[in-house]
Amino acid sequence: MEKEIEEHGFSFNRRRFLSSLSLGIGSAALGSLLMPDLLNGDKDNMEDALMAGIPHYAPKAKRVIYLFQNGAPSQQELFDYKPKLHDLRGQEIPPSVLGTQRLTGMTANQSSFPLVDSFVGFKQYGQSGTWISDLLPYTAKIVDELCIVKSMYTEAINHDPALTFLQTGSQQGNRPSMGSWLSYGLGNENKNLPNFTVLLSRGVGNGQGVYSKLWSNGFLDSVHQGVQFSSGEDPVLYLRDPDGLNRTERRDMLDQLAQLNDISYQEFGDPEIAAKIKQYEMAYRMQSAVPEVMDLSKESDDIIKLYGPDCLVPGTYAANCLLARKLSENGVRFVQLYHQGWDQHGNLPFEITKQAMDVDQASAALVTDLKQRGLLDETLVIWGGEFGRTSYTQGTLTADNYGRDHHPRCFTVWMAGGGIKPGMVYGETDELGYNIARNPVHVHDFQATVLHQLGLDHEKLTFKHLGRRYRLTDISGHVVKDILS
Numbered sequence: 001m002e003k004e005i006e007e008h009g010f011s012f013n014r015r016r017f018l019s020s021l022s023l024g025i026g027s028a029a030l031g032s033l034l035m036p037d038l039l040n041g042d043k044d045n046m047e048d049a050l051m052a053g054i055p056h057y058a059p060k061a062k063r064v065i066y067l068f069q070n071g072a073p074s075q076q077e078l079f080d081y082k083p084k085l086h087d088l089r090g091q092e093i094p095p096s097v098l099g100t101q102r103l104t105g106m107t108a109n110q111s112s113f114p115l116v117d118s119f120v121g122f123k124q125y126g127q128s129g130t131w132i133s134d135l136l137p138y139t140a141k142i143v144d145e146l147c148i149v150k151s152m153y154t155e156a157i158n159h160d161p162a163l164t165f166l167q168t169g170s171q172q173g174n175r176p177s178m179g180s181w182l183s184y185g186l187g188n189e190n191k192n193l194p195n196f197t198v199l200l201s202r203g204v205g206n207g208q209g210v211y212s213k214l215w216s217n218g219f220l221d222s223v224h225q226g227v228q229f230s231s232g233e234d235p236v237l238y239l240r241d242p243d244g245l246n247r248t249e250r251r252d253m254l255d256q257l258a259q260l261n262d263i264s265y266q267e268f269g270d271p272e273i274a275a276k277i278k279q280y281e282m283a284y285r286m287q288s289a290v291p292e293v294m295d296l297s298k299e300s301d302d303i304i305k306l307y308g309p310d311c312l313v314p315g316t317y318a319a320n321c322l323l324a325r326k327l328s329e330n331g332v333r334f335v336q337l338y339h340q341g342w343d344q345h346g347n348l349p350f351e352i353t354k355q356a357m358d359v360d361q362a363s364a365a366l367v368t369d370l371k372q373r374g375l376l377d378e379t380l381v382i383w384g385g386e387f388g389r390t391s392y393t394q395g396t397l398t399a400d401n402y403g404r405d406h407h408p409r410c411f412t413v414w415m416a417g418g419g420i421k422p423g424m425v426y427g428e429t430d431e432l433g434y435n436i437a438r439n440p441v442h443v444h445d446f447q448a449t450v451l452h453q454l455g456l457d458h459e460k461l462t463f464k465h466l467g468r469r470y471r472l473t474d475i476s477g478h479v480v481k482d483i484l485s
Contacts, residue, residue: 055186055455060419060484061380062189064182064450065324065335067363069355070163071208071342074389074404075412075433077118077352080150081131082433085117085391093392097434104157106345106394107405113392115432116402119349128423135356138364144423145367145376146414147483151427151436154387154408154443159208159343162386162408166443167214169472176218176463178447179334181472182454183224185461190331193293194227197332199320203341203358205351210338219465221271226336229294229323231315293326307365318362325369328379342385345394346403367416380418380453387411391434410436413446418453421485444477452479 076082093113107113122131126143139146156162161171168175176184179196188195198215215226265273296312299322304311310318317339324335339359344351363383370376388411389404410429416422427439448458451472458477462469 056457056460057455059453059455060378061417061453062378063328063331063333063335064179064380064382064418064454065328065366066178066337067321067324067359067366067381067383068167068336068338069342069359069383069385070210070338070340071159071206071344072162072385072387072389072406072411073342073355074344074348074352075150075410076389076391076404077120077348078133078136078356079131079148079412079414080410080429080433081122081133082117082391082429082431084431085115085433088115088432089117090114090397093432093434097430097432099435101409102157104406107390107392110394113390114397115391116393116397116404119400119402120353126423128425130423130425133356135353136360138361142364142367142416145371145416147416147420147422147424147426148412148414149426149441149446149480149483150410150412150429151439152384152388152411152413152441152443152446153436154411156387157406157408159386159406160211162406163208163210163214166386166446168216168218169444169447169474173213174216174218175470176220176224176472177215177226177336178450178472179215179226179336180217180220180224181451181461182334182456184220184463185451185456186333186454188331189333193290193327193330193332195333196224196226196336197327197334198226198228198336198338199323200228200230201315201317201320201337201339201358203317203339204354205341206343206345208340208343210340214338215336219470220463226334229290231319293330294323296322296326303369306369308361311362317358318365321362321366322369325366325373325375328370329373329375344389344403345405347401348403349401370417376417378418380420380450381416382413382450383415384413385411391432407434409434415483419485420453421483424483426480426483439482441480442477444473445480447473448477449480449483453484 076085091114093115098113118133121134123134123140124130125132125140128144130143130148132140132143154162154165156165156171164173165171167177177196183195196215200210212228215228217223217225261273264270296319303322307318307322310316311322313319317337320337324337327335341351341355341358367376367381370379370381388407388409390407392404393402394405395403410433427441428437429435430437451458451461458471458473458479462471464470
């Protein structure tokens with residue numbers, strides 16, 4: 001009963017809220033001061049603007065750190081242990097298993113599809129006895145903190161549409177990314193830092209492209225766009241004052257610019273003018289906030305040891321994981337990491353070994369670091385790529401070398417913290433690791449679950465654009481309640 005009362009307290013009736021707030025001109029004026037988007041001239045989205053920053057129900061998590069492994073890690077070498085593949089190595093995949101799946105142009109013309117087992121061993125770890133690859137010794141140590149989902153699937157078969165689909169809910173692009181939706185739905189926690197930040201790193205393997213459309217605001221206000229942080233001297237481009245301009249002069253310039261923009265806004269009512277004013281103000285505040293959060297010199301020796309020496313090398317995955325923790329603990333709502341190099345069509349044993357070494361220690365360190373700071377319960381950490389890899393080899397199979405093609409039918413991600421059940425494996429693939437045998441999780445189900453943990457109903461978090469109400473999960477998706485604590 002107590003839980004129902006708590007959830008009822010967070011279940012605002014939007015129509016009743018609007019009615020209460022709009023009792024008179026004074027209430028409307030007060031609403032416009034408290035919620036700047038209230039009177040932005042867009043009547044269709046006025047209700048959504050009123051409720052921005054108010055969750056639909058009690059959230060389990062406040063923030064997300066998404067460790068995206070761009071290029072699609074092979075689940076057979078990392079998490080999905082399939083000893084049957086060892087027995088059938090070199091044999092053709094049965095037609096009953098292959099089915100009518102659409103293949104990429106890289107393997108569609110192969111004359112045979114020989115099965116290949118993993119070159120690396122697996123062991124069981126934790127109280128759950130979860131199988132983890134020998135390539136991930138640090139991840140193995142935190143397995144009881146993880147919920148490993150082995151039954152993810154998608155429709156997209158090539159990198160760009162699959163990556164775009166997972167990040168924006170559409171394969172076509174020009175849609176708001178997940179981080180933008182969260183910024184729009186929940187608002188800022190720290191007014192001095194962007195709500196949504198992006199960090200990039202690169203491994204040794206074949207790197208698929210990462211484009212700004214993946215952190216685009218789409219049709220949402222531009223204040224919700226992701227801000228990319230670089231590893232150079234200027235973490236955010238064009239943030240510094242121009243030569244010859246001091247802080248006082250900068251402040252005066254922004255005040256006068258805001259007055260001019262406000263005149264334009266009053267005349268044209270374009271909400272993007274108001275968004276520009278907000279962006280200028282954010283940039284001004286970021287000039288002092290960003291250098292402080294990017295400074296790793298105050299981190300203890302124990303933290304440096306935890307993440308590994310690479311965390312002191314700007315632009316590495318380890319450095320970005322440490323920055324993700326700092327950004328998150330400073331209130332950044334959504335921190336998106338992209339680590340390129342997982343597209344292993346050939347030379348997989350060598351390349352995936354290097355990639356795993358890049359990410360294993362730092363990924364586990366991030367979870368450990370958040371937990372010891374008391375932040376893991378309110379931070380949802382996600383690790384995974386855009387799809388999986390085939391159980392058959394691409395090209396010629398040799399004794400010590402092989403590759404794997406794209407595979408949308410099943411892949412693995414793990415989640416930690418943020419109200420997700422720890423120490424569990426959800427979903428299962430068949431004995432060849434090719435099709436889902438139990439508890440499938442579609443991309444839209446995954447997205448709905450992430451939003452749910454932050455207190456947002458994926459069916460209610462909408463924005464009207466070109467006559468239609470859009471949402472991250474399009475017209476499908478359900479919350480995977482079995483993995484929620």
